[in-house]
Amino acid sequence: MRPEVHWGVYLVTDRGLAGRRDIAEVVDAAAEGGVSLVQLREKTCDTRAQIRLAAALCERLRPRGVPLVVNDRVDVALASGAAGVHLGQADMPWDTARRLMGPDALIGVSVETPEQAAALEGCDIDYLGVSPIFATPTKTDAGAPWGLDGLRALRHATRHRLVAIGGISASNAAEVIRAGADAVAVVSAICAASDPRRAAEALRRAVEGG
Amino acid sequence: MRPEVHWGVYLVTDRGLAGRRDIAEVVDAAAEGGVSLVQLREKTCDTRAQIRLAAALCERLRPRGVPLVVNDRVDVALASGAAGVHLGQADMPWDTARRLMGPDALIGVSVETPEQAAALEGCDIDYLGVSPIFATPTKTDAGAPWGLDGLRALRHATRHRLVAIGGISASNAAEVIRAGADAVAVVSAICAASDPRRAAEALRRAVEGG
Numbered sequence: 001m002r003p004e005v006h007w008g009v010y011l012v013t014d015r016g017l018a019g020r021r022d023i024a025e026v027v028d029a030a031a032e033g034g035v036s037l038v039q040l041r042e043k044t045c046d047t048r049a050q051i052r053l054a055a056a057l058c059e060r061l062r063p064r065g066v067p068l069v070v071n072d073r074v075d076v077a078l079a080s081g082a083a084g085v086h087l088g089q090a091d092m093p094w095d096t097a098r099r100l101m102g103p104d105a106l107i108g109v110s111v112e113t114p115e116q117a118a119a120l121e122g123c124d125i126d127y128l129g130v131s132p133i134f135a136t137p138t139k140t141d142a143g144a145p146w147g148l149d150g151l152r153a154l155r156h157a158t159r160h161r162l163v164a165i166g167g168i169s170a171s172n173a174a175e176v177i178r179a180g181a182d183a184v185a186v187v188s189a190i191c192a193a194s195d196p197r198r199a200a201e202a203l204r205r206a207v208e209g210g
Numbered sequence: 211m212r213p214e215v216h217w218g219v220y221l222v223t224d225r226g227l228a229g230r231r232d233i234a235e236v237v238d239a240a241a242e243g244g245v246s247l248v249q250l251r252e253k254t255c256d257t258r259a260q261i262r263l264a265a266a267l268c269e270r271l272r273p274r275g276v277p278l279v280v281n282d283r284v285d286v287a288l289a290s291g292a293a294g295v296h297l298g299q300a301d302m303p304w305d306t307a308r309r310l311m312g313p314d315a316l317i318g319v320s321v322e323t324p325e326q327a328a329a330l331e332g333c334d335i336d337y338l339g340v341s342p343i344f345a346t347p348t349k350t351d352a353g354a355p356w357g358l359d360g361l362r363a364l365r366h367a368t369r370h371r372l373v374a375i376g377g378i379s380a381s382n383a384a385e386v387i388r389a390g391a392d393a394v395a396v397v398s399a400i401c402a403a404s405d406p407r408r409a410a411e412a413l414r415r416a417v418e419g420g
Contacts, residue, residue, distance in 0.1 A: 046300035047282055072257055075285035079306045090256035190311045 033200025132166020155180025342376025365390025
Protein backbone atom coordinates (compact mmCIF):
# COMPACT_ATOMS: atom_id res chain seq x y z
CA MET A 1 0.00 0.00 0.00
CA ARG A 2 1.24 3.47 -0.80
CA PRO A 3 2.17 5.27 2.43
CA GLU A 4 -0.30 7.82 3.77
CA VAL A 5 0.99 11.37 3.55
CA HIS A 6 -0.30 14.14 5.78
CA TRP A 7 1.10 16.91 3.58
CA GLY A 8 1.37 20.29 5.27
CA VAL A 9 5.12 20.84 5.65
CA TYR A 10 7.62 19.20 3.31
CA LEU A 11 11.29 19.39 4.19
CA VAL A 12 14.04 19.29 1.56
CA THR A 13 17.42 18.54 3.12
CA ASP A 14 20.53 20.59 2.53
CA ARG A 15 23.64 19.46 4.35
CA GLY A 16 25.45 22.66 3.45
CA LEU A 17 22.86 24.76 5.25
CA ALA A 18 22.89 22.43 8.25
CA GLY A 19 26.49 23.45 8.78
CA ARG A 20 28.32 21.36 11.33
CA ARG A 21 25.14 19.80 12.68
CA ASP A 22 24.27 16.19 11.83
CA ILE A 23 21.63 16.39 9.09
CA ALA A 24 19.86 13.35 10.59
CA GLU A 25 19.43 15.27 13.85
CA VAL A 26 18.08 18.28 11.98
CA VAL A 27 15.58 16.09 10.11
CA ASP A 28 14.54 14.29 13.27
CA ALA A 29 13.94 17.56 15.10
CA ALA A 30 11.98 18.89 12.12
CA ALA A 31 9.81 15.77 12.08
CA GLU A 32 9.19 16.19 15.79
CA GLY A 33 8.13 19.74 15.06
CA GLY A 34 5.56 18.69 12.49
CA VAL A 35 7.19 18.11 9.11
CA SER A 36 5.06 15.55 7.27
CA LEU A 37 7.28 14.52 4.34
CA VAL A 38 11.05 14.70 3.81
CA GLN A 39 13.06 14.80 0.62
CA LEU A 40 16.72 13.82 0.80
CA ARG A 41 18.59 15.99 -1.66
CA GLU A 42 22.26 15.15 -1.99
CA LYS A 43 24.25 16.24 -4.96
CA THR A 44 27.82 15.79 -3.83
CA CYS A 45 28.43 12.69 -1.73
CA ASP A 46 29.03 9.24 -3.19
CA THR A 47 26.35 6.60 -3.65
CA ARG A 48 27.27 4.48 -0.65
CA ALA A 49 27.14 7.48 1.68
CA GLN A 50 23.79 8.55 0.22
CA ILE A 51 22.35 5.09 0.83
CA ARG A 52 23.62 5.10 4.41
CA LEU A 53 22.16 8.53 5.07
CA ALA A 54 18.83 7.65 3.45
CA ALA A 55 18.60 4.45 5.52
CA ALA A 56 19.42 6.36 8.71
CA LEU A 57 16.74 8.95 7.93
CA CYS A 58 14.16 6.21 7.18
CA GLU A 59 14.88 4.62 10.52
CA ARG A 60 14.26 7.87 12.37
CA LEU A 61 11.24 8.94 10.33
CA ARG A 62 9.37 5.63 10.16
CA PRO A 63 8.18 5.67 13.80
CA ARG A 64 6.89 9.20 13.23
CA GLY A 65 4.91 8.16 10.15
CA VAL A 66 6.88 10.59 7.99
CA PRO A 67 7.82 9.17 4.56
CA LEU A 68 11.22 9.86 2.98
CA VAL A 69 11.60 10.46 -0.73
CA VAL A 70 15.00 10.63 -2.40
CA ASN A 71 15.76 13.33 -4.92
CA ASP A 72 16.60 11.95 -8.38
CA ARG A 73 18.19 8.67 -7.30
CA VAL A 74 15.87 5.69 -7.70
CA ASP A 75 18.81 3.40 -6.87
CA VAL A 76 19.39 5.10 -3.53
CA ALA A 77 15.66 4.97 -2.76
CA LEU A 78 15.43 1.25 -3.58
CA ALA A 79 18.60 0.39 -1.66
CA SER A 80 17.63 2.32 1.46
CA GLY A 81 13.97 1.37 1.70
CA ALA A 82 12.81 4.96 1.21
CA ALA A 83 9.13 5.48 0.41
CA GLY A 84 9.80 6.99 -2.99
CA VAL A 85 11.53 9.52 -5.17
CA HIS A 86 11.29 13.11 -6.21
CA LEU A 87 12.06 13.58 -9.90
CA GLY A 88 13.12 16.70 -11.73
CA GLN A 89 12.43 17.17 -15.43
CA ALA A 90 15.97 15.97 -16.22
CA ASP A 91 15.79 12.96 -13.92
CA MET A 92 14.37 9.53 -14.71
CA PRO A 93 10.97 9.69 -16.45
CA TRP A 94 8.19 9.06 -13.90
CA ASP A 95 6.85 5.97 -15.67
CA THR A 96 10.25 4.29 -15.64
CA ALA A 97 10.52 5.06 -11.93
CA ARG A 98 7.04 3.64 -11.35
CA ARG A 99 8.01 0.46 -13.21
CA LEU A 100 11.21 0.06 -11.18
CA MET A 101 9.72 1.01 -7.80
CA GLY A 102 6.30 -0.57 -8.05
CA PRO A 103 2.78 0.60 -7.23
CA ASP A 104 3.48 1.41 -3.57
CA ALA A 105 6.18 4.02 -4.16
CA LEU A 106 5.55 7.72 -3.67
CA ILE A 107 6.58 9.61 -6.80
CA GLY A 108 6.67 13.38 -7.08
CA VAL A 109 7.68 15.38 -10.13
CA SER A 110 8.91 18.97 -10.32
CA VAL A 111 7.06 21.26 -12.69
CA GLU A 112 8.28 24.68 -13.67
CA THR A 113 5.62 25.50 -16.26
CA PRO A 114 1.88 24.88 -16.81
CA GLU A 115 2.83 22.79 -19.87
CA GLN A 116 4.96 20.43 -17.78
CA ALA A 117 2.08 20.08 -15.32
CA ALA A 118 -0.44 19.42 -18.09
CA ALA A 119 1.78 16.66 -19.49
CA LEU A 120 1.55 14.86 -16.14
CA GLU A 121 -2.24 15.00 -15.81
CA GLY A 122 -3.67 11.51 -15.47
CA CYS A 123 -0.24 10.03 -14.70
CA ASP A 124 0.24 7.71 -11.73
CA ILE A 125 2.23 10.12 -9.59
CA ASP A 126 1.57 11.40 -6.09
CA TYR A 127 2.27 15.10 -6.30
CA LEU A 128 3.63 17.92 -8.38
CA GLY A 129 6.52 19.91 -6.94
CA VAL A 130 5.58 23.41 -8.09
CA SER A 131 8.86 25.24 -8.45
CA PRO A 132 9.63 28.00 -7.74
CA ILE A 133 6.68 29.80 -6.19
CA PHE A 134 8.76 32.85 -5.33
CA ALA A 135 12.28 33.80 -6.41
CA THR A 136 14.86 32.06 -4.23
CA PRO A 137 18.61 32.02 -3.79
CA THR A 138 18.67 28.23 -3.03
CA LYS A 139 18.07 27.02 -6.58
CA THR A 140 19.84 29.30 -9.00
CA ASP A 141 18.91 27.14 -12.02
CA ALA A 142 15.16 27.52 -11.45
CA GLY A 143 12.79 29.03 -14.00
CA ALA A 144 10.48 32.04 -13.62
CA PRO A 145 8.42 31.99 -10.41
CA TRP A 146 4.83 30.70 -10.53
CA GLY A 147 3.66 33.32 -8.04
CA LEU A 148 0.42 32.91 -6.09
CA ASP A 149 -1.67 33.56 -9.19
CA GLY A 150 0.16 30.86 -11.12
CA LEU A 151 -0.34 28.45 -8.23
CA ARG A 152 -4.05 29.24 -8.08
CA ALA A 153 -4.39 28.63 -11.81
CA LEU A 154 -2.55 25.32 -11.50
CA ARG A 155 -4.83 24.31 -8.61
CA HIS A 156 -7.77 24.62 -10.96
CA ALA A 157 -5.97 22.86 -13.83
CA THR A 158 -4.76 19.68 -12.11
CA ARG A 159 -6.10 16.95 -9.89
CA HIS A 160 -2.64 16.20 -8.44
CA ARG A 161 -1.51 17.16 -4.97
CA LEU A 162 0.63 20.30 -5.07
CA VAL A 163 3.82 20.82 -3.09
CA ALA A 164 4.86 24.45 -3.41
CA ILE A 165 8.56 25.22 -3.20
CA GLY A 166 10.76 28.27 -3.47
CA GLY A 167 11.01 31.29 -1.21
CA ILE A 168 8.52 29.96 1.36
CA SER A 169 8.78 30.65 5.08
CA ALA A 170 6.44 30.80 8.07
CA SER A 171 5.60 34.37 7.08
CA ASN A 172 4.07 33.49 3.70
CA ALA A 173 3.16 29.79 4.09
CA ALA A 174 -0.50 30.50 4.89
CA GLU A 175 -1.12 32.41 1.69
CA VAL A 176 0.58 29.65 -0.33
CA ILE A 177 -1.78 27.12 1.22
CA ARG A 178 -4.75 29.40 0.57
CA ALA A 179 -3.65 29.64 -3.07
CA GLY A 180 -4.08 25.88 -3.37
CA ALA A 181 -0.94 24.10 -2.18
CA ASP A 182 -1.33 20.87 -0.21
CA ALA A 183 2.08 21.37 1.31
CA VAL A 184 4.78 23.99 1.49
CA ALA A 185 8.32 22.79 0.90
CA VAL A 186 11.20 24.48 2.62
CA VAL A 187 14.95 24.11 2.60
CA SER A 188 16.64 26.96 4.43
CA ALA A 189 13.63 27.83 6.63
CA ILE A 190 14.37 24.61 8.52
CA CYS A 191 17.90 23.47 7.58
CA ALA A 192 19.42 26.87 8.35
CA ALA A 193 17.28 27.48 11.45
CA SER A 194 19.00 27.56 14.81
CA ASP A 195 16.14 25.44 16.20
CA PRO A 196 14.76 23.18 13.42
CA ARG A 197 11.99 21.80 15.63
CA ARG A 198 10.62 25.23 16.44
CA ALA A 199 11.03 26.30 12.81
CA ALA A 200 8.95 23.28 11.74
CA GLU A 201 6.34 24.07 14.40
CA ALA A 202 6.05 27.63 13.16
CA LEU A 203 5.59 26.42 9.59
CA ARG A 204 3.04 23.87 10.70
CA ARG A 205 1.04 26.52 12.51
CA ALA A 206 1.22 28.82 9.51
CA VAL A 207 0.01 26.01 7.23
CA GLU A 208 -2.85 25.16 9.57
CA GLY A 209 -3.84 28.82 9.61
CA GLY A 210 -3.85 28.90 5.80
CA MET B 211 20.57 -16.20 -17.77
CA ARG B 212 23.58 -14.05 -17.12
CA PRO B 213 24.98 -12.80 -20.45
CA GLU B 214 28.04 -14.54 -21.80
CA VAL B 215 31.14 -12.37 -21.74
CA HIS B 216 34.09 -12.96 -24.03
CA TRP B 217 36.46 -10.80 -21.97
CA GLY B 218 39.58 -9.70 -23.81
CA VAL B 219 39.12 -5.96 -24.30
CA TYR B 220 36.94 -3.90 -21.97
CA LEU B 221 36.14 -0.35 -22.97
CA VAL B 222 35.38 2.37 -20.42
CA THR B 223 33.72 5.37 -22.03
CA ASP B 224 34.89 8.92 -21.61
CA ARG B 225 32.94 11.56 -23.47
CA GLY B 226 35.54 14.19 -22.76
CA LEU B 227 38.22 12.18 -24.55
CA ALA B 228 35.89 11.47 -27.47
CA GLY B 229 35.91 15.20 -28.13
CA ARG B 230 33.33 16.34 -30.66
CA ARG B 231 32.63 12.81 -31.87
CA ASP B 232 29.41 11.03 -30.84
CA ILE B 233 30.37 8.64 -28.06
CA ALA B 234 27.87 6.07 -29.38
CA GLU B 235 29.75 6.05 -32.70
CA VAL B 236 33.06 5.60 -30.90
CA VAL B 237 31.66 2.69 -28.89
CA ASP B 238 30.11 1.11 -31.94
CA ALA B 239 33.38 1.32 -33.88
CA ALA B 240 35.26 -0.12 -30.90
CA ALA B 241 32.82 -3.03 -30.70
CA GLU B 242 33.29 -3.65 -34.40
CA GLY B 243 37.02 -3.71 -33.76
CA GLY B 244 36.74 -6.37 -31.06
CA VAL B 245 35.85 -4.82 -27.72
CA SER B 246 33.99 -7.47 -25.72
CA LEU B 247 32.49 -5.50 -22.83
CA VAL B 248 31.68 -1.81 -22.41
CA GLN B 249 31.33 0.27 -19.28
CA LEU B 250 29.42 3.53 -19.53
CA ARG B 251 31.08 6.01 -17.20
CA GLU B 252 29.32 9.35 -16.95
CA LYS B 253 29.91 11.67 -14.08
CA THR B 254 28.53 14.93 -15.32
CA CYS B 255 25.31 14.62 -17.29
CA ASP B 256 21.87 14.35 -15.72
CA THR B 257 20.04 11.08 -15.08
CA ARG B 258 17.68 11.30 -18.03
CA ALA B 259 20.54 11.88 -20.46
CA GLN B 260 22.49 8.98 -18.94
CA ILE B 261 19.52 6.66 -19.39
CA ARG B 262 19.10 7.76 -23.00
CA LEU B 263 22.76 7.24 -23.75
CA ALA B 264 22.85 3.84 -22.02
CA ALA B 265 19.77 2.70 -23.95
CA ALA B 266 21.31 3.88 -27.23
CA LEU B 267 24.54 1.99 -26.48
CA CYS B 268 22.60 -1.17 -25.55
CA GLU B 269 20.78 -1.02 -28.86
CA ARG B 270 24.03 -0.83 -30.80
CA LEU B 271 25.90 -3.39 -28.71
CA ARG B 272 23.20 -6.05 -28.38
CA PRO B 273 23.46 -7.33 -31.99
CA ARG B 274 27.23 -7.61 -31.50
CA GLY B 275 26.85 -9.69 -28.33
CA VAL B 276 28.72 -7.06 -26.32
CA PRO B 277 27.20 -6.41 -22.86
CA LEU B 278 27.00 -2.89 -21.41
CA VAL B 279 27.58 -2.23 -17.74
CA VAL B 280 26.89 1.15 -16.16
CA ASN B 281 29.36 2.69 -13.76
CA ASP B 282 27.92 3.26 -10.29
CA ARG B 283 24.29 3.89 -11.30
CA VAL B 284 22.05 0.87 -10.72
CA ASP B 285 19.02 3.06 -11.54
CA VAL B 286 20.44 3.96 -14.95
CA ALA B 287 21.27 0.31 -15.62
CA LEU B 288 17.77 -0.87 -14.67
CA ALA B 289 16.05 1.89 -16.63
CA SER B 290 18.09 1.35 -19.80
CA GLY B 291 18.13 -2.42 -19.90
CA ALA B 292 21.91 -2.59 -19.50
CA ALA B 293 23.42 -5.97 -18.62
CA GLY B 294 24.78 -4.80 -15.29
CA VAL B 295 26.81 -2.38 -13.26
CA HIS B 296 30.37 -1.62 -12.34
CA LEU B 297 30.72 -0.62 -8.70
CA GLY B 298 33.51 1.28 -7.00
CA GLN B 299 34.23 0.89 -3.32
CA ALA B 300 32.18 4.02 -2.57
CA ASP B 301 29.25 2.96 -4.77
CA MET B 302 26.35 0.71 -3.81
CA PRO B 303 27.46 -2.46 -1.98
CA TRP B 304 27.50 -5.38 -4.43
CA ASP B 305 24.93 -7.44 -2.51
CA THR B 306 22.41 -4.61 -2.58
CA ALA B 307 22.97 -4.27 -6.32
CA ARG B 308 22.49 -8.03 -6.75
CA ARG B 309 19.23 -7.87 -4.80
CA LEU B 310 17.95 -4.97 -6.91
CA MET B 311 19.17 -6.28 -10.27
CA GLY B 312 18.56 -9.99 -9.89
CA PRO B 313 20.61 -13.09 -10.63
CA ASP B 314 21.09 -12.33 -14.34
CA ALA B 315 22.91 -9.03 -13.92
CA LEU B 316 26.62 -8.66 -14.52
CA ILE B 317 28.26 -7.07 -11.50
CA GLY B 318 31.87 -5.97 -11.35
CA VAL B 319 33.61 -4.35 -8.41
CA SER B 320 36.76 -2.22 -8.37
CA VAL B 321 39.52 -3.31 -6.04
CA GLU B 322 42.53 -1.18 -5.22
CA THR B 323 44.10 -3.44 -2.59
CA PRO B 324 44.48 -7.18 -1.92
CA GLU B 325 42.32 -6.71 1.19
CA GLN B 326 39.44 -5.36 -0.86
CA ALA B 327 39.78 -8.31 -3.23
CA ALA B 328 39.87 -10.82 -0.38
CA ALA B 329 36.67 -9.36 1.06
CA LEU B 330 34.91 -10.19 -2.22
CA GLU B 331 36.03 -13.80 -2.46
CA GLY B 332 33.04 -16.13 -2.61
CA CYS B 333 30.69 -13.25 -3.43
CA ASP B 334 28.25 -13.50 -6.32
CA ILE B 335 29.97 -11.00 -8.60
CA ASP B 336 31.29 -11.44 -12.13
CA TYR B 337 34.67 -9.78 -12.07
CA LEU B 338 37.09 -7.65 -10.15
CA GLY B 339 38.20 -4.40 -11.72
CA VAL B 340 41.86 -4.34 -10.68
CA SER B 341 42.76 -0.67 -10.47
CA PRO B 342 45.19 0.78 -11.31
CA ILE B 343 47.67 -1.64 -12.82
CA PHE B 344 50.02 1.14 -13.86
CA ALA B 345 50.04 4.81 -12.92
CA THR B 346 47.62 6.76 -15.13
CA PRO B 347 46.57 10.34 -15.68
CA THR B 348 42.89 9.36 -16.30
CA LYS B 349 41.98 8.61 -12.69
CA THR B 350 43.78 10.99 -10.41
CA ASP B 351 42.02 9.66 -7.29
CA ALA B 352 43.37 6.12 -7.76
CA GLY B 353 45.52 4.32 -5.19
CA ALA B 354 49.01 2.88 -5.60
CA PRO B 355 49.43 0.76 -8.77
CA TRP B 356 49.16 -3.04 -8.49
CA GLY B 357 51.92 -3.58 -11.03
CA LEU B 358 52.31 -6.87 -12.87
CA ASP B 359 53.58 -8.61 -9.74
CA GLY B 360 50.54 -7.49 -7.77
CA LEU B 361 48.28 -8.70 -10.55
CA ARG B 362 50.02 -12.10 -10.62
CA ALA B 363 49.62 -12.44 -6.85
CA LEU B 364 45.94 -11.55 -7.10
CA ARG B 365 45.51 -14.10 -9.91
CA HIS B 366 46.61 -16.79 -7.48
CA ALA B 367 44.53 -15.42 -4.60
CA THR B 368 41.11 -15.15 -6.25
CA ARG B 369 38.75 -17.23 -8.34
CA HIS B 370 37.10 -14.14 -9.84
CA ARG B 371 37.60 -12.93 -13.37
CA LEU B 372 40.06 -10.03 -13.44
CA VAL B 373 39.68 -6.90 -15.52
CA ALA B 374 42.91 -4.93 -15.36
CA ILE B 375 42.69 -1.17 -15.70
CA GLY B 376 45.05 1.76 -15.61
CA GLY B 377 47.84 2.71 -17.99
CA ILE B 378 47.13 -0.13 -20.43
CA SER B 379 47.62 0.18 -24.20
CA ALA B 380 48.31 -2.15 -27.12
CA SER B 381 52.01 -2.00 -26.24
CA ASN B 382 51.65 -3.58 -22.79
CA ALA B 383 48.31 -5.44 -23.00
CA ALA B 384 49.94 -8.82 -23.74
CA GLU B 385 52.03 -8.79 -20.58
CA VAL B 386 48.99 -7.80 -18.51
CA ILE B 387 47.10 -10.80 -19.89
CA ARG B 388 50.11 -13.04 -19.24
CA ALA B 389 50.16 -11.79 -15.64
CA GLY B 390 46.65 -13.18 -15.20
CA ALA B 391 44.07 -10.66 -16.42
CA ASP B 392 41.01 -11.96 -18.27
CA ALA B 393 40.55 -8.58 -19.88
CA VAL B 394 42.35 -5.30 -20.25
CA ALA B 395 40.28 -2.19 -19.70
CA VAL B 396 41.11 0.96 -21.58
CA VAL B 397 39.77 4.47 -21.66
CA SER B 398 42.01 6.78 -23.63
CA ALA B 399 43.58 4.05 -25.80
CA ILE B 400 40.22 3.84 -27.58
CA CYS B 401 38.22 6.98 -26.69
CA ALA B 402 41.06 9.31 -27.63
CA ALA B 403 42.16 7.28 -30.68
CA SER B 404 41.68 8.85 -34.09
CA ASP B 405 40.37 5.48 -35.33
CA PRO B 406 38.62 3.66 -32.44
CA ARG B 407 37.95 0.54 -34.52
CA ARG B 408 41.61 0.10 -35.41
CA ALA B 409 42.63 0.89 -31.84
CA ALA B 410 40.30 -1.85 -30.60
CA GLU B 411 41.67 -4.29 -33.21
CA ALA B 412 45.22 -3.57 -32.09
CA LEU B 413 44.28 -4.19 -28.47
CA ARG B 414 42.42 -7.36 -29.41
CA ARG B 415 45.48 -8.67 -31.28
CA ALA B 416 47.73 -7.79 -28.35
CA VAL B 417 45.41 -9.59 -25.93
CA GLU B 418 45.27 -12.67 -28.16
CA GLY B 419 49.06 -12.66 -28.29
CA GLY B 420 49.22 -12.48 -24.48
